[in-house]
Amino acid sequence: MKENLLLKKILLKIFNRISADNNYLKIESIHFKNNYLRIEGNENSLQCEKQSFLRNSHVYIKGMENRISIDIETEVYGNNMQVLFVNGSNNQILIGKNCVIRDTTFFINGNNNVICLENNVSVYGAEFHIEQDNNCLNIKKGTTFHGxxxxxxxxxxxxxxxxxxxxxxxxxxxxxxxxxxxHSIIDSTGKRINYxxxxxxxxxxxxxxxxxxxxxxxxxxxxxxxxxxxxxxxxxxxxxxxxxxxxxxxxxxxxxxxxxx
Structure with missing residues (x-):
């Protein structure tokens, strides 16, 4: 068992560029290859469950208690330009079971934000972009995007x-x-009118x-x-x-x- 864990860690280092001190990695999948992974801060986590795929992608997490989770039998493929970017604290990117993600950017800059893709979602060529705090994007099961x-x-x-x-x-x-x-639109009194x-x-x-x-x-x-x-x-x-x-x-x-x- 210890030998298998050691082999898995060695393979992760060989096939990926990883920097993730003081943070949590749970990589159950053997299909985690050709990724650039950098995690800065504390108590951040990246979880890739069994039979999931994460390949040719850039993953960057900076801050505290952020979480990226890829569930079983989900495929996340990039072309070395696909990015999962999180900067802030207590943010979540949650990708459900049996999803297919291609050439898609996940971008969060703020705190307490959520991007949630439920099961059986298919995404080709999309950009999910969040700024500031307390935003939530929820895409429910079976939905498809074809950029x-x-x-x-x-x-x-x-x-x-x-x-x-x-x-x-x-x-x-x-x-x-x-x-x-x-950007702001204001009325004649200087009051903003476009929240x-x-x-x-x-x-x-x-x-x-x-x-x-x-x-x-x-x-x-x-x-x-x-x-x-x-x-x-x-x-x-x-x-x-x-x-x-x-x-x-x-x-x-x-x-x-x-x-x-």
Missing amino acids: RNGYPVHIALDEGSSITINEDCMFSNGIQIRSTDS AEDITIGEHCWIGLGCIILKGTTIAPHTVVAAGSICTTEYHKGNCIIAGNPAKVVKENIDWDRKYL
Whole structure:
């Protein structure tokens, strides 16, 4: 048993560049290769469960009590540019079972933030970006993202906001989802008027090519958002198509399927 543990540590050092003194590594997978790993601070943790894959990625954690967890049978592959970056304290990146992650950036700069991908999530070419404190991105099971050819799905949170994407949603490429404007807009008295607001996307929604979903948006379940639409408000009626700038309901009593029927 001790020989197996020693061999595992040697292989980790051979196939990866690791600097993680005073922190916790739990690498149960033998498919942890060609990564650059640097952990600074105390009581941070990286956990890769059995039958998970982490390859060709840069992992950087700095601060206190941060956690990255990759569950069983999940594949996280980069092209030596994929980054999992955490700077701050008490942040979490949680990737569930049977997920596939390709060429995707996880970025957290702040404290008490969470990025959670539930089971069976598929992500190709996305950017998950969090600034400041107390933000939460929750992507529920069976949801898929298909960024490609320099047109990623970009999701940004700031100022203690949340973005919730419910089960079995489908995202095309070149999409922006932002709970914040990232800069201040002020009125004539100097008062700021554009604080961050939460975003919720209901289950089984299809978000088309090049859509923009802005702060304060709610999209009801079983909605199709047409390509190039800009969503800025609450859409409470489900089973419909919304389109335009600003987006509005253009067709009702519909549903959609990933397959040609």
